Amino acid sequence: MDKKHIFDEPKNVKRLLVSFYAILVILVSIDFFIPKHPHFAWEEWPQFFAVYGFVACVLLVLVSKYVLRPLVKRKEDYYD
Amino acid sequence: MINALHPALIFIAGALLIPLLKGKAKSAYMLLLPALSFMNLLQIPAGQHWVIGFLDYNLTLCRIDRLSMVFGYIFHIISFISILYALNVKDDGQHVAAVLYSGAALGVVYAGDLFTLFIFWEIMAVTATYLIWARRTRASSSAGMRYLLVHLFGGLCLLIGILLQLHNTGSLEFSHIGLNGLASALIFIGFGINCAWPGFHSWLTDAYPEATITGTIFLSAFTTKCAVYALARGYAGTDLLIWIGAAMAAFPIFYAVIENDLRRVLSYSLINQVGFMVVGIGIGTELGINGAVAHAFADILFKGLLFMAMGAVMHQTGKINCTDLGGLYKSMPFTALFCIIGAASISAFPLFSAFATKSMVMDATAKDHLTGVWFILLFASAGVFHHAGIKIPFFAFFSHDSGIRTKEAPLNMLLAMGIAAFLCIFIGSFPGYLYSILPYPVDYQPYTAPHVMAQLQLLFFSALAFTLLMLSGIYPAEIRAINVDADWTYRKGAKAFMWMLTNPMTKLGAWISRTVFELIPSSLGWASKNPVAVIKIAADSLLLKFAVPEKRDEIKMRIQREKEIYPGDIIRHWPIGSVVLLAILFFLAYLLVNYMTGAKH
Numbered sequence: 001m002d003k004k005h006i007f008d009e010p011k012n013v014k015r016l017l018v019s020f021y022a023i024l025v026i027l028v029s030i031d032f033f034i035p036k037h038p039h040f041a042w043e044e045w046p047q048f049f050a051v052y053g054f055v056a057c058v059l060l061v062l063v064s065k066y067v068l069r070p071l072v073k074r075k076e077d078y079y080d
Numbered sequence: 081m082i083n084a085l086h087p088a089l090i091f092i093a094g095a096l097l098i099p100l101l102k103g104k105a106k107s108a109y110m111l112l113l114p115a116l117s118f119m120n121l122l123q124i125p126a127g128q129h130w131v132i133g134f135l136d137y138n139l140t141l142c143r144i145d146r147l148s149m150v151f152g153y154i155f156h157i158i159s160f161i162s163i164l165y166a167l168n169v170k171d172d173g174q175h176v177a178a179v180l181y182s183g184a185a186l187g188v189v190y191a192g193d194l195f196t197l198f199i200f201w202e203i204m205a206v207t208a209t210y211l212i213w214a215r216r217t218r219a220s221s222s223a224g225m226r227y228l229l230v231h232l233f234g235g236l237c238l239l240i241g242i243l244l245q246l247h248n249t250g251s252l253e254f255s256h257i258g259l260n261g262l263a264s265a266l267i268f269i270g271f272g273i274n275c276a277w278p279g280f281h282s283w284l285t286d287a288y289p290e291a292t293i294t295g296t297i298f299l300s301a302f303t304t305k306c307a308v309y310a311l312a313r314g315y316a317g318t319d320l321l322i323w324i325g326a327a328m329a330a331f332p333i334f335y336a337v338i339e340n341d342l343r344r345v346l347s348y349s350l351i352n353q354v355g356f357m358v359v360g361i362g363i364g365t366e367l368g369i370n371g372a373v374a375h376a377f378a379d380i381l382f383k384g385l386l387f388m389a390m391g392a393v394m395h396q397t398g399k400i401n402c403t404d405l406g407g408l409y410k411s412m413p414f415t416a417l418f419c420i421i422g423a424a425s426i427s428a429f430p431l432f433s434a435f436a437t438k439s440m441v442m443d444a445t446a447k448d449h450l451t452g453v454w455f456i457l458l459f460a461s462a463g464v465f466h467h468a469g470i471k472i473p474f475f476a477f478f479s480h481d482s483g484i485r486t487k488e489a490p491l492n493m494l495l496a497m498g499i500a501a502f503l504c505i506f507i508g509s510f511p512g513y514l515y516s517i518l519p520y521p522v523d524y525q526p527y528t529a530p531h532v533m534a535q536l537q538l539l540f541f542s543a544l545a546f547t548l549l550m551l552s553g554i555y556p557a558e559i560r561a562i563n564v565d566a567d568w569t570y571r572k573g574a575k576a577f578m579w580m581l582t583n584p585m586t587k588l589g590a591w592i593s594r595t596v597f598e599l600i601p602s603s604l605g606w607a608s609k610n611p612v613a614v615i616k617i618a619a620d621s622l623l624l625k626f627a628v629p630e631k632r633d634e635i636k637m638r639i640q641r642e643k644e645i646y647p648g649d650i651i652r653h654w655p656i657g658s659v660v661l662l663a664i665l666f667f668l669a670y671l672l673v674n675y676m677t678g679a680k681h
Binding site: 003008023024031036037047049050054074075 | 333334335337338409410443446447449451454458459462463466478481529530533534535536537538539540541542543544545546547549554555556559560561562563564565571572
C-alpha cells in the first residue's frame with residue numbers, strides 16, 4: 001500500500017486553497033494603505049495590478065485555447 | 081606583460097584532456113576547470129590584451145571591461161553548476177563538447193574584435209550541435225541538423241556583415257555599431273538569429289527539447305546570452321530592439337500554455353525572458369542596459385535550475401510530457417522544492433532573483449514613457465508566472481497522480497540544483513552584490529512598498545486565474561499533440577522543395593532532355609535522309625487538311641505510299657553529277673562575291 005502523501009488528503013488541499021484566498025483578501029485590503037509614487041497615473045488606481053494580472057491570465061488562456069491551439073495543433077507524427 | 085592565460089584557453093585546452101582521465105579523477109578535473117579558469121580570469125587587468133597582427137589587421141583576443149566581466153562571472157558560475165550536474169553522464173564526447181562550448185562562449189564575450197568573435201561564434205554553433213546530436217534519437221539528429229543549418233546561415237550573415245564593415249570602416253574593432261546601412265544590418269541579423277528573435281526563434285524551441293538532458297543546461301545558458309551581450313555591446317539604444325523584445329516577451333507565452341513537452345515550455349519561456357533583456361538593450365539608457373545584463377545573469381541561473389529540475393524528472397522517469405507526469409512530489413521532494421524555487425525566481429516573487437532584475441527593465445520602460453511596451457511587458461510578467469511559474473511545477477510534481485514512483489535524482493544533480501537555487505534566492509534577497517558588478521553605477525531600489533505590493537498582487541491574482549480556470553475545467557487539457565511554429569516554413573518548406581525537385585522539376589528535366597537530345601536530332605536525322613520526300617509528305621499532309629472530301633482517300637493513300645517507301649532511292653533522284661554541278665555553282669557564286677567586294681578596296 002502506497003504511503004499517504006500530503007495532498008492525497010482532500011482536507012489538506014482545501015486548507016491550501018483557503019489560505020490562498022485569505023492571502024488574496026489581505027493583499028486587496030492593505031493595498032489601500034500603501035503610499036504610491038508611480039510613473040503612470042493608473043499605477044495609483046486601487047487594485048490595478050490585481051485586476052490586470054487576473055484579466056491578463058484569463059485572456060492568455062482563452063486566446064491560447066480557442067484561437068492559437070485550433071490554428072497550430074497537429075498530430076505528434078506530423079513532421080515524420 | 082601579464083602572467084595569465086587567455087580567458088577561454090583553460091576551457092578549450094582543458095576539454096581535450098577529459099577523455100584521458102577516469103573515474104573520480106575525471107570528475108575532480110572537470111570541476112577544477114571552471115575554478116582554475118575563474119582564478120586565471122581574476123589575474124587579467126582591465127584593458128585590451130593579446131593584440132596580434134593578422135594580415136594587415138590587428139586582432140584583439142581579449143578585452144576586459146565591466147560589460148564583458150559580468151558575463152564572464154556568470155559563465156564561470158553556470159559552467160561549474162552544469163558540469164557538476166552532468167558528472168554522472170558516461171559520455172566523453174558530451175563532456176568535451178560541453179566544456180569546449182563554454183570556453184567558446186567566454187571567447188565571444190572577451191573578443192575585442194569582430195573576427196575573433198566570429199571564430200568563437202562558429203565554434204559555439206558546432207559544439208552546441210554535438211550536444212543535440214548526442215541524445216542519439218532520430219528526432220535529435222534531425223533537430224540538430226536544422227539547428228546547425230540555421231546557425232550556419234546566421235554565421236554567414238554575420239561574416240558578410242563583418243567583411244562589409246571592414247571594407248567600409250577599415251577596422252575590425254567590436255564596439256558600438258548601431259543600425260546604419262547594410263553591413264551593420266547583416267551583423268544585427270547575425271546576432272538576432274542567435275538571440276531567437278521572432279521568426280528566427282524556432283531553432284531554439286525545436287532543438288533544446290531534443291538535446292541531451294545535461295546538454296540542454298549548457299545550451300540554455302550560453303547561445304542566447306552571448307547574443308544579448310553582443311547586442312548590448314554593438315546595438316545599445318537601437319529603437320527597433322524595443323519592439324523586437326516586446327514581441328519576444330509576449331508571443332511565446334501563448335505557445336507555452338498549450339505545449340505538452342515541459343522542456344519545450346521552458347524553451348518558450350526562455351525566449352520570453354530574453355525579450356525583457358532585448359527591450360532593455362533597445363532602450364539603451366544606463367538603467368536599461370544594467371537591467372538587461374542583470375536579468376541575463378539571473379536568467380542563466382533560474383532557467384538553468386528549471387531545466388535541471390525537468391532534466392532530473394526526465395532522468396528518473398524517462399518522461400517529460402505533461403500528459404505522462406504528475407504527483408512526483410511524492411518521490412522527488414527535493415527536485416520539486418528546487419523547481420518551485422526556480423519557478424518563484426522566474427516569476428519575480430519578492431526575495432527571488434528576477435524581482436530585483438526584471439523590474440529594472442520595467443522601470444526603464446516606464447522612465448522613457450513607453451506605455452505600450454510597458455503594458456506588453458506587464459502582460460508577459462503575468463503570463464510567465466502562469467506558464468513557467470505554475471504550469472511547470474504543477475504538472476510535473478502535483479496535478480493528477482500519474483502513478484509513477486521513482487527515486488530522487490542522483491546526488492550530483494541535487495547539489496547542482498541546490499547551488500543554483502541558493503544563488504537565485506541570494507540575488508533576490510541581496511541584490512546589492514549583483515548591482516555592484518553591473519556595467520553602470522546602479523541607482524535603483526527594488527524593495528519599495530508599492531513595488532512589492534504591485535508584484536504580489538499581479539502574481540497572486542494570476543494564480544487565482546489559474547486556480548479558477550483549473551477548478552472550472554476551462555483550462556486547456558493537456559493533449560498529446562505538437563504545435564506548429566515558424567520552423568514549419570523550413571521543415572515543410574524543405575519537403576515541398578524536395579517534392580518540387582523530384583516531381584515537376586525532374587519531369588520537366590526529363591522532357592527537355594528527351595526533346596532536345598533525342599526527339600529533335602532523330603527527326604532531323606530522319607528528315608535529312610531525303611528532304612525532298614519529307615517536303616512531299618508535308619505538302620500532302622497539308623493538302624489533306626484543305627482537300628474536298630472526295631479527294632481525301634486518294635491523298636491518304638498517297639501519303640501512306642510515300643511513308644512506306646521513305647527514304648526511298650535517293651541516289652536515283654540525286655545523281656552524283658548534279659551534286660557536283662551544285663557545288664561548282666556555289667563556288668562560282670562565292671568567287672564572284674569575293675571578287676566584287678575585293679574590287680571595292
